[in-house]
Amino acid sequence: MxxxxxxxxxxxxxxxxxxxxxxxxxxxxxxxxxxxxxxxxxxxxxxxxxxxxxxxxxxxxxxxxxxxxxxxxxxxxxxxxxxxxxxxxxxxxxxxxVKMTDMPQLVSIFNTVGGGAAALVALNDILTSEGLPTIVVLITAGLGILIGSVTFSGSLVAAGKLQGLKFMRKLTIPAKGVVNVVVIVLTVASFVMLCVMPEQRLLFSILTTVFALVYGLVFVIPIGGADMPVVISVLNACTGTAVAMSGLAINNIALIVAGALVGSAGVTLSIDMSKAMNRPLLSVLAGGFGGGSAAAGSAD
Amino acid sequence: MDIVVAITLFVLALLIGVEVIGKVPATLHTPLMSGANSIHGIVIVGVVIVAAHATSPLAWVFIFLAAVLGTMNVVGGYVVTDRMLEMFKSDKSKKGEGK
The missing domain is CATH 1.10.287 (Helix Hairpins)
Incomplete structure (x- = not known):
C-alpha cells in the first residue's frame, strides 16, 4: 500500500x-x-x-x-x-x-468469485485500516464493495439461469420497477453514508454490501436466459471496474490498469455481443429495469 | 497527488480497453469474455499486497476468502479459456476432415 x-x-x-x-x-x-x-x-x-x-x-x-x-x-x-x-x-x-456446453455458466461462476474477491479486498481496506480511512479510500473502496457485491450475486444468478436451475427460472420480482428504484436508492444511500460518516464504517459497509448483493439479484432475475451471455459480459466489465476501484483504494498500478482494461473491453464486447443478437444492449438490460419493457418484449 | 496519477492511469487504461477490442468475429465473443474474465483475476495481486498489512483476525478472514475466490477466478479462467479455444481449433479441423 x-x-x-x-x-x-x-x-x-x-x-x-x-x-x-x-x-x-x-x-x-x-x-x-x-x-x-x-x-x-x-x-x-x-x-x-x-x-x-x-x-x-x-x-x-x-x-x-x-x-x-x-x-x-x-x-x-x-x-x-x-x-x-x-x-x-x-x-x-x-x-x-466442465462439459463444453456448460462453459458459459462456469465463466459466470469465475466472474462471481472474482467480484467477491474484489469486494473483500475493498472491505478489508475500509474495516481493518489503523485509524479512520481517508475520503479517497472510502470512495474508491466503497465503490469496490458496491460493484463487487452486485457482480457477485448477479453473476451467481446468471450462472444458475444458464444451468437451467428450475427455481431460478421461476423466480420473479413483483413490481420490479419500484423494487429496482428502492434498492438502488438504499445502496447509494448506504455508500454515501459510509463516505460521510467513516466512524460508523462497520455498519455502513455491511449495509452497502447487503443492499448491493440484493441489487445484483434484482438486476439479473428478470432477464431471460437467452440474454444471459450479454449480461455475463456486462457483469464481467463490472468486476473489472470493481477490481480497478480496489486498486485505487490500495494504490496499486497492476489492479488499476488491468481492472480498467477489462472494464472498458467488457463494455465494448457487450455492445458487440448484443449487436450480433440484433438487439441493442439497452433493451437487453431493460429486461432488468422497469422501463423499456415494450422494446424488450417486441424483440423477444 | 497519488490519486490524481492513479485516476489518470485508470482513464488511459479504459481507452486502451476500448481500442484493443477490434472487430471480433461472433464465434470469439465467449472466449474473449472468458479471457477478459481471467484478467480481472489480477485482484489476487491486491490480496497478496494487503496480506502484508494484515494483523487482525478479521483481516485474516478477508485475506483467506479473497485468496480462495481470486485464485479460482484467475486459474480456472485461463484453463477454461484455453479449453474453449482448443475446441474452436479442433472444430475447424474436424470440419476439414468432413466429420
Missing amino acids: GTLAETLSTPLGVIEWFVYLVSAVIFVIGLHLMNSPKTARKGNLISAAGMVLACAMAFIVLFVNEISNGFRHGVAVVLLIVGIAIGAVAGVVSAKK
Missing part, C-alpha cells in the same frame, strides 16, 4: 512498479491477439504469462518485506498461501471437468 513516493523510494519498489507495467502491456497484447481465431489461443497463454509475472512480483515483495521484519504477518501469509492452493485446485478441477 503506501503512497507513490514511498513505493518508489526503494529499488525493489521501482522494480515492482515496472514489472506491473510490463504485465499490463502483456495483458493488452494478449487481449489483442484474442481478436482473431488464428492467434486467440496464443493470446490467452501470453495473458496468463503476464498474470504469473505480476503474481510472482507481488510474492517477491511480500517475502522480502516479511523476511526483513521477521515474518510479523506470518499468519496472514500462511492463510494466503493455503487460500491460493485451495482456489487453484478448485479452479483447475472445475475448468477441466
Whole structure:
C-alpha cells in the first residue's frame, strides 16, 4: 500500500512498479491477439504469462518485506498461501471437468468469485485500516464493495439461469420497477453514508454490501436466459471496474490498469455481443429495469 | 497527488480497453469474455499486497476468502479459456476432415 513516493523510494519498489507495467502491456497484447481465431489461443497463454509475472512480483515483495521484519504477518501469509492452493485446485478441477456446453455458466461462476474477491479486498481496506480511512479510500473502496457485491450475486444468478436451475427460472420480482428504484436508492444511500460518516464504517459497509448483493439479484432475475451471455459480459466489465476501484483504494498500478482494461473491453464486447443478437444492449438490460419493457418484449 | 496519477492511469487504461477490442468475429465473443474474465483475476495481486498489512483476525478472514475466490477466478479462467479455444481449433479441423 503506501503512497507513490514511498513505493518508489526503494529499488525493489521501482522494480515492482515496472514489472506491473510490463504485465499490463502483456495483458493488452494478449487481449489483442484474442481478436482473431488464428492467434486467440496464443493470446490467452501470453495473458496468463503476464498474470504469473505480476503474481510472482507481488510474492517477491511480500517475502522480502516479511523476511526483513521477521515474518510479523506470518499468519496472514500462511492463510494466503493455503487460500491460493485451495482456489487453484478448485479452479483447475472445475475448468477441466466442465462439459463444453456448460462453459458459459462456469465463466459466470469465475466472474462471481472474482467480484467477491474484489469486494473483500475493498472491505478489508475500509474495516481493518489503523485509524479512520481517508475520503479517497472510502470512495474508491466503497465503490469496490458496491460493484463487487452486485457482480457477485448477479453473476451467481446468471450462472444458475444458464444451468437451467428450475427455481431460478421461476423466480420473479413483483413490481420490479419500484423494487429496482428502492434498492438502488438504499445502496447509494448506504455508500454515501459510509463516505460521510467513516466512524460508523462497520455498519455502513455491511449495509452497502447487503443492499448491493440484493441489487445484483434484482438486476439479473428478470432477464431471460437467452440474454444471459450479454449480461455475463456486462457483469464481467463490472468486476473489472470493481477490481480497478480496489486498486485505487490500495494504490496499486497492476489492479488499476488491468481492472480498467477489462472494464472498458467488457463494455465494448457487450455492445458487440448484443449487436450480433440484433438487439441493442439497452433493451437487453431493460429486461432488468422497469422501463423499456415494450422494446424488450417486441424483440423477444 | 497519488490519486490524481492513479485516476489518470485508470482513464488511459479504459481507452486502451476500448481500442484493443477490434472487430471480433461472433464465434470469439465467449472466449474473449472468458479471457477478459481471467484478467480481472489480477485482484489476487491486491490480496497478496494487503496480506502484508494484515494483523487482525478479521483481516485474516478477508485475506483467506479473497485468496480462495481470486485464485479460482484467475486459474480456472485461463484453463477454461484455453479449453474453449482448443475446441474452436479442433472444430475447424474436424470440419476439414468432413466429420
